[in-house]
Amino acid sequence: MDFFPVFMRLKNDNCLVVGGGKVASRKVVLLAKAGARVLVVAPALCEELASMAAGGRIDHEARIFEDSDIDGKALVIAATDDQAVNSRVSQLARDRHVPVNVVDQPELCSFIMPSTIDRSPVQIAVSTGGSSPVLARLLRARLESYIPSAYGRLAKLAESFRDRVKRRFSTTDQRRQFWEGVMQGEVAELLFAGRDELARTVLEKAIEEADDNPRPIGEVYLVGAGPGDPDLLTFRALRLMQMADVVVYDRLVAPPILDFARRDAEQIYVGKERDNHALSQENINQLLVRLAKEGKRVVRLKGGDPFIFGRGGEEIETLMDNGVTFQVVPGITAASGCATYSGIPLTHRDYAQSVVFVTGHLQDGSVDLNWKALAHPGQTIVFYMGLHGVGILSSELINHGLAASTPVALVQQGTTQNQRVIISTLESLEQTVNREQVKPPTIIIVGDVVELHEKLHWFEPAPGADTRPFGGKAHV
Numbered sequence: 001m002d003f004f005p006v007f008m009r010l011k012n013d014n015c016l017v018v019g020g021g022k023v024a025s026r027k028v029v030l031l032a033k034a035g036a037r038v039l040v041v042a043p044a045l046c047e048e049l050a051s052m053a054a055g056g057r058i059d060h061e062a063r064i065f066e067d068s069d070i071d072g073k074a075l076v077i078a079a080t081d082d083q084a085v086n087s088r089v090s091q092l093a094r095d096r097h098v099p100v101n102v103v104d105q106p107e108l109c110s111f112i113m114p115s116t117i118d119r120s121p122v123q124i125a126v127s128t129g130g131s132s133p134v135l136a137r138l139l140r141a142r143l144e145s146y147i148p149s150a151y152g153r154l155a156k157l158a159e160s161f162r163d164r165v166k167r168r169f170s171t172t173d174q175r176r177q178f179w180e181g182v183m184q185g186e187v188a189e190l191l192f193a194g195r196d197e198l199a200r201t202v203l204e205k206a207i208e209e210a211d212d213n214p215r216p217i218g219e220v221y222l223v224g225a226g227p228g229d230p231d232l233l234t235f236r237a238l239r240l241m242q243m244a245d246v247v248v249y250d251r252l253v254a255p256p257i258l259d260f261a262r263r264d265a266e267q268i269y270v271g272k273e274r275d276n277h278a279l280s281q282e283n284i285n286q287l288l289v290r291l292a293k294e295g296k297r298v299v300r301l302k303g304g305d306p307f308i309f310g311r312g313g314e315e316i317e318t319l320m321d322n323g324v325t326f327q328v329v330p331g332i333t334a335a336s337g338c339a340t341y342s343g344i345p346l347t348h349r350d351y352a353q354s355v356v357f358v359t360g361h362l363q364d365g366s367v368d369l370n371w372k373a374l375a376h377p378g379q380t381i382v383f384y385m386g387l388h389g390v391g392i393l394s395s396e397l398i399n400h401g402l403a404a405s406t407p408v409a410l411v412q413q414g415t416t417q418n419q420r421v422i423i424s425t426l427e428s429l430e431q432t433v434n435r436e437q438v439k440p441p442t443i444i445i446v447g448d449v450v451e452l453h454e455k456l457h458w459f460e461p462a463p464g465a466d467t468r469p470f471g472g473k474a475h476v
């Protein structure tokens, strides 16, 4: 982060704008909106500024800038086309620790101004740290279109009831829950529909009738977080993550995904690395029950899809036995994500008519798979957790009839900015894994569809992108 985002109170503070053109005028209007007392120093004024000055809304001194203009100012903006004046203003202001902005010259600024969406008192500010004002404006336009103007009125309504709600509910948790109900429920809907009076009445009633000591009802959301790329989260996953009080996650949840959780939500890491389980499955199940019974809304985040090699079934069984309510949200499973991001269609009219997802996790080094059914021409096999048994997997498939030359793809950390795709064949698979030092999480795709990778691969990790490895957060 190159800039620290803040909103400044400038009501009745003296501010200086150097320059009297259109650009200066836009800044003056904003400053005036924030209640600042604005002095414009410029030999001449554009029409809008002239009319503001004539109406007494700003002060104007018709001359060039003097050093002493900065004295006693809370904030300074330079918007002249004279480079020397702009630099001088910037230098003097910074020497005196007065915040200064020089329009379109980030190197001369101690603060920059964001693109804003004004739903006063709600203000949304977008900044690209000065790197692309156009992008900031595009983002702003996008946000504009889906933040109803009524949000300003909703915030005002909340403000006028703030003290009453504070008196009514003694803990911050109770208050937060109450307000979440208001902001997402009938009151907000009424307000959006323009029925402000009724919204007020309903809100008053809700405060009166609220249970003095509501027992918060805990819930568990078993959420598939997908294979790594945060863009692959579902809308529902995102919504629940932003609502949850606690996020329980394991090693396969990519760090950029955790960034979407509510800022103040508790994050609990529960393992599991091969042979190094931070918490046993039984303990995880019990933890979820305990948190829900404490009234917490818990997101149990799982890599990929919770119902595909995710032990999601076991977790909800325990919840059900303990009377805890829950929801399950599917996610994009690793097979699907990794195949797509490596340009390998899992089925293809010419190469494969079926696909099977298999666990390659070998109990005690022995394998209990129906190799005969797997080693089928025209079938793609995707092995999850197969890395430690590649030797056995490949020899069994060859022994059961697949050609030794059958192509195999290893996709490591698929869909993330660390994705590696390594192509091999059944007979050289073990060697490849050792030579390339392939690490989990890796999925293994076996079948003729792998040939398509060469032609269809499209995903390139972006330079400078987020490459934090899996399982990188603080552990419990």
Ligand code: SAH
Binding pocket: 227, 228, 252, 302, 303, 304, 305, 306, 307, 308, 309, 310, 332, 333, 334, 335, 338, 383, 384, 385, 386, 411, 412, 413, 414, 415, 416, 440, 441, 442, 443, 444
């Ligand atoms: N529920 C998960 C699978 C959990 S089993 C899902 O639906 O995807 C764990 C295995 O999934 C890993 O050993 C690896 O084989 C695979 N896997 C998960 N995420 C992966 C990723 N980003 N890249 C490659 N393989 C991944």
